[in-house]
Amino acid sequence: MASKMASDDFVDEFLTCAICMLNFRDPKILPCLHSFCRECLQEWTAKQQPLECPTCREPVRLPDQGVDGLRTNFYVNNLLDFAAAKKGAEPDHEVTTEETLKAEEGMSKFHRKRHCDKHKKYELEFYCESCKAMVCTACTVVDHRPSKDHNPVEIATVAQARKETLQGLLQDIDPRLKEIQDAVKEVDRKISKLVPTKEEATDQAKAYFRKLADLLQKREDEILSQIDEQCRADGKALQTKKEAIEFELAGLTSAQMFCQQAVEHGSDVHVLEVGNQVQTRVETLLTKEVDLESDWREFQFVENTTVVDVEKEVDNFGGVHTNVDVSKCKVAVKPAVRGFECVAELTTLSKEGRLCFTNSKSVKASMKDPSGTNVATQVQMKSRGLWKISYTPEVTGNHKLEVKVNSQQVAGSPFDVDVKGNPVLTIGQEGSGVGELSLPVGVAVDKDGNIAVVEQGNKRVQVFDKDTGQSLRSFPVEGENPFGIDVDTEGRFLVTSWGENYGLRRYYKEGKLLNTLKPDCMCDPHGVTVLKDGRMVVVNRPGSREDSCLLLQPDGSLIREIGKGQLQGPVFVSVDESREVLLVTDSDAHKVFAFDLDGNRKFDFGRQGDNNGELQSPFGVTSDPAGNIIVSNEGDGRVQVFAPDGTFKQKLGTVKGGDASGVALTPDGYIAVACWEGHCVELYRYM
Template sequence: MASKMASDDFDDQFLTCPVCMLHFRDPRILPCLHTFCKECLKDWATKQQPLECPTCRTQVSLPDQGVDGLRTNFYVNNLLDFAAAKKGTEPGVPCQVCEGGQGEAKSWCKDCAVLLCESCVAMHRKIPGTRDHELVPQEVMKEKKGAERFQRKRHCQKHKNQELVFYCETCKALVCTACTVIDHRPGKDHNPVEIATVAQKKKETLQELLQGINPRLQEIQASIKEVDSKISKLIPSKEVATEQAKAYFRQLADLLQKREKDILSQIDEQCRADGKALQTKKEAIEFEMAGLTSAQSFCQQAVEQGSDVHILEVGNQVQARVETLLAKQVDLESNWSEFQFVENMAVADFAEGVKDLGGVKTKVEVSKCKVVVKAAVQGFRCAAILTTMNKDGRSCTTNSKAVTVNMKDPSGTILRTQVQVKNGGVWEISYVPKVTGNHRLEVKVNSQQVPGSPFDITVQSRDTPVLTIGKVGSGVGELIRPIGVTVDKDGNIAVVEQGNKRVQIFDTVTGHSLKCFPVDSENPYGIDVDSDGRFLVTSWGENYGIRHYSEEGKLLNTFTPDCMIHALGVGVLPDGRMVVAGGVQESCLLLTHDGRLIREIGKAWLQDPSFIAVDESRGLIFVTDTDDVLVFDLEGEFKFSFGEEGQGEGQFSSPTGITLDQAGNIIVVNMSDGRVQVFGPDGMYIRTVATVKGGKPYGILLTHDGYIAVACYEGHCIELYRYN
C-alpha cells in the first residue's frame, strides 16, 4: 500500500489485484494483510485446500462464512473512490446516475461514492433518503488535497441511515447511535465508547509495534549481506581447493588419476550443494524481510492515513500479524564454512589405501551425525534415515559421494542399498531384505563411521508386529482397553482408551507417549481428526455424544443431537461434516460441523454398525456391520456390500476397524480372529496383511509411512504391521 494518499502520489498498482491484475472489486484482507478481490479469492479457494495467500504462501484459515467473512479493505475502497472523484474533475466525464443524460459530473457523493451532475445533485437533495448525504463539489475535488477527503461513510447494517460512531468494547463491534439505545445499551453487558477514543489507543499500540520493525529489518538485511559475502567466496574456495587437489594428485601419477577425478567431482558437488543451500537460505531470509516490510507498510498506512473506523476494523488483525512476525524465531545464520582439500595420507603410504586418498573437508561434523533405523520386514522396502550435522548439531548438506553405505544379511551377503537425499541434510537409506534375522548396516560420511555404525537391524516376518506400543496400566505410555485410533495432523497415533477414559498420543517411530488428555464420558469409543487438527471423540451409554477437542486436549464442544442415541465410529469430511455410526439405532448419521442432522443413512440396511471410513473423493461411506461391510453414498443411497461370515479369504468374523489406503483399497480387521484383510475399491478380496497377535482388535489406521496400527482391546496395546 502507498504510505501517502496525496492526490497525485499514489501508484495505480496499489489499486490493482495481484490475481486478476484489474482494479480491486470488493477488496478483502487475508490474515497476512495482503488484499485481493473477493471473487478472485473465492476462485483461488476452489483450486487449493488448504487455502494459501497467492502472494506470500501463508496458509489461511477462513472464517465460517468463507471468503465472505473476511474483512473489507476500506483503505483500498477509499483509494478507488479518490481515483474516481479525481477523474470527475476532468472535462467530459458523465454523471454516474443519469449516465450523462443530464450533463457532466459536477459533484461527488461521499455516502453513495458516485459522481453526480447538477440535475442529479438537485434530485439527490430532495429525496428524503439522500438529502443528508455529504456532497463534494468539483472545485474541491480539483484541489491538491489527500484522499481522506473522499472516504466513504460507514453505516450500520441494522440501521441503514445511521453512521457508525460508537465502538462497543464488550462486543468488540462498531455500532451506531440507535444501537446504543437498543442492542448495546450502556450497562454491565455493553460499554459503547466513541470510536475516536478507542481508535487513538489502537493507533498508539500500532505505533509502538512499528518502532520494533526497523531494527528487525536491519538485522535481516545484515544477514543477507553476510550470505552474499559467503556466496562470493564459494568460487575462490573451489579454486583454492582444486589447485591443492591437483598439486597432490600430480605426485601420484597414473595410479591416482581416477581418485583425482572423484575428489574434483566432490568439490564441484560440494560447491553446488553449498551454493544451493546458501541461496535457499538467502531466499528464506528475504521472504521474512518481505513479510515484515509488507506488514510495516500496511501498519504505517493504517496509523497515518486510516480512518478511525478503518483502525478499529483492521487494528487487531494488524497487531496480531506484526506481533506474530516479530515473535517468530528466524534462523538468520547461514551456517556455512569454507571447504578445503585435505591430505588424508602421505604420498609414501598410499599403496594400500588408494580409495581413501584425498577428500573434501566440509562443514559436516561426522561425530554429530545421526542415524534412525526404522523397523524392517522381510520382502518390504525398508529404510534408515541419516541426518548429516554440522559442529553446532544442525542439519547441513553435503555431496552424495561423501555418504557411503554397506549392508550385509545374516550370511554375510552384501545387500543392495540406495541412498537418496530427501531434503537439506536428511538422507534415506533404503533396501529390501530377502531373509529374516540380524542384518548389519554400516554408514560412513567422509570415509568415517557415523556414531553407532555398524547398526544391527532385526528383519522380521510380515506376520510379526514391527512395533508394539503400550502395556496394561494407567501411567504414561500405558493403556487399558484401547479401542479407537486415528492419525493426528503430525502423523502421530492418537488412541482412545476406554479403560482410562482418555486420549493418548504416541510417536509412530519410537512408540513413546507424547501427551494425553481426559475424555468426560463413561464409554469413549471412536476418534477422528478434522482438517484443523482438532479431535472428535464419540462415546455411548451415559454422557453419550460427540466431543470436540483442541490439539492440546481442551474441550471445545459436545454434540448430542436429538436424533442420536448411540455414538460409535466417526469419520470427518474436509468441510467439517461428520458421519457417526450408532449401533443401537442401527444407522449412521450425517451431521453438520456443529452437530445438526443432515440425514440418517442405512436405517433399513444396518444391524449393528461399529466403525466408519469415508472416501471423500468418491463420496462413499464404508461401514463395518455384523458380518459384512456396507457402502453408501453421502446422499444415503445404498451402493453395494461385500463379505460374508466365515474364516476364509474375503470372509469376516466380527469385522470392526476399517480404513482406506491412497489407492482406495479397503482395509478391514476381524475382531474374532484378528485377520487384517485388504479389498479393492469394488470390494473384491486382494490379500491378508497379517493376523493380529493382541486380543480383540478394534480400531485400525494406516500411518503416513505405510504401517497398519491396530488397537488391541484385550491386549492393552497398539500393534504396528507393515502394509507397503
C-alpha cells in the same frame, strides 16, 4: 505511506494481484497479509491442497466461510480509487480539485464508506468490544445495546488505540529490518565469493588428483621396469642353463654314435682296440652328475593393494571441506518393515549446531542385510541440512546402515536396523494387570501419538507407548459394555458404552470423568468419532430399522440422524473431514457406507466373502490423509485397505485370534488394530 502513494512515484504493482497480474478486484487479505482478488483466491483454493499463500508459501487455514470469510483489503480499494481519480476517473462521482490530489492529505478523501451488513442504510460508526465487531447506530439500539454483554465504542476511539499499538510495532520493525537487511548483504557478500571459491577449490582438486595420477603413473613405470629387468635377468640365466645342458647332450650323443658304430660295424680287432676306451667314456658320461633342472619360475604381477581395497578407500582421496561438522551430524533410524520403502533421516549440522547445507555427493549411504548382501539405498535432500535415506529391505533381521559425510563416518555408523515383518508390534496379552488386555474393542490415538484401548473385559481404558508398547497409564470407565473411543482436540477421551447404564462419557486426559452425555435420541451407542470443531458422530443401535449415526453438537444435542432406515447393523464410524465423508461399517450388511454430513448417501462398497475386497462382518474403519479407507473384519480378522472410492488396494494381514475390532491410524502411518479374541493390539505398516 499516504504521501508516498500520492507522489508521482505511485507504484502500480502495489495495486496488482500477483495471480492474475491485473488491478485488484475485491481484494482479500490472507493471514500472512498478502492480498489477492477474491475470485483468484477461489480458483487457487480449488486447485491447491493443502492451501499455501501464492506469494510466500505460508500455509493458509481458511475460515468456515471460505475465501468470503477473509477480510477485505479496504486500504487497497481506497488506493485504487485514488489512482482512478488521478487518471481522471470518478469512483465516487465526487469532484476533487487537483490541489487536493497533490496534497499529502488528499489520500484520506478516498476512503470507501462502509455500511452495516444488517442495516444497509447506516454506516459503521461503532465497535462492540465484547463481540469484536463493527456495528452501526441501529445495531447499538437492537443487537448491541450497551450492557454487560455489549460495549459499543466509537470507531475512531478504538482505531486510535489500535494505531498507537501498530505504531509501537512499527518501531520494533525497524531494528529487525536492519538485521535482515544486514543478513541479505552478508549473503550477497558470500554469493560474490562463491565462484572464486569454486574455481580455487577446482584448481586444488585437479592439482591433488594430478599428483595422485602422477604417483600412480610413476609406480606403474617402476613396476613395468622391474618386469623388463626381471625378464632380461631370467632370460640370461635360462640361456646359460640351456648351453650347459646342450654341452652335456652333445657329449652323450657323440659317445652314443661312436659306441653304436663300433658295435654294428667294427671288426673284432677294432672292438678290442677301442672297447675299453668307449666303455670308460660312456660309463663316465652316464654317472656324471648334471643339474638338468632350471631354477626359474614364472613371475607375475601381484596386487599388494587390490583394486577393491582402493575402491573402498577412494572416498578418502580428497574431499570438499564445508561447514558441516561430521561429529555433530545425527542419523534417526525409523522403524523398518520388509517389503516397504523405509527411511532413515540424516541431519547435517555446523560446529555451532545449526542446520548446514552440503552438496549431495558429500553424503553417502550403504546397507547390508543379515547375509552381507548389499541393499540398494538412495539419498535425497529434503531441505537445508535434512536428508532422506531410503531403502526397501527384502528380508527381516538386523541390517547394517553405513552413513558418511565428507568421506567420514557419522557417529554411530554403521547403524543397526532391525527389519520386521507385519505386524511390526504386538501390544499386550490376556490378563488384567498392567500392560495386559481383556477383550480390547475400541482403539484411538491420543494427542501425544500414543495408543488408547478400550477393554471391555476389564472395563477400563489403557494407554500404551506407540513405539515400545509399554503401558503408560489406565483408568476405569463406566457402563456395562464400554465400546468406542476417540480423542477431541483438547486431548479428552470420549468413550461409549451400550447395555445397562449406556451413554457417551467424556474423560479428562488423566482419566477423571468430566461429564456423561445421554440425549433422548441415544440408545446403546457403539462407535464414536469427534470432529475438529467438537461435533461428534455416534453409532446408535436401538434396534430394528432405527439404527443410525447421530451427528451431535459438542454439548450432546442432536443435529441430525444419518443413515436411518438404511443401516442394518452399524458398528464403528469415522469422518474424513477433508472430503466431509462419514464412513460407517455395517456388520450385518457386510458393507461400508459413506454419507455426507448432511445425511446424503454417497456410496457404499463390499459384499460378504473371504476374497480380497470382500468383507466378513466389518467392524473397525478409519481413513488416512490420502483418503484411503482401512477396514477390519470381525468375522475373519482380515485388515484391508481400500481406495477413497471403495475399490480394493491391499490386504495387510489377519490379526491374532481372527477377530479384528476397532482400528486407528498413528501419526507415523501405522494401523493399530484391536484384536478381540487375541487380547492384544497389533500395529501394521501399510504404506
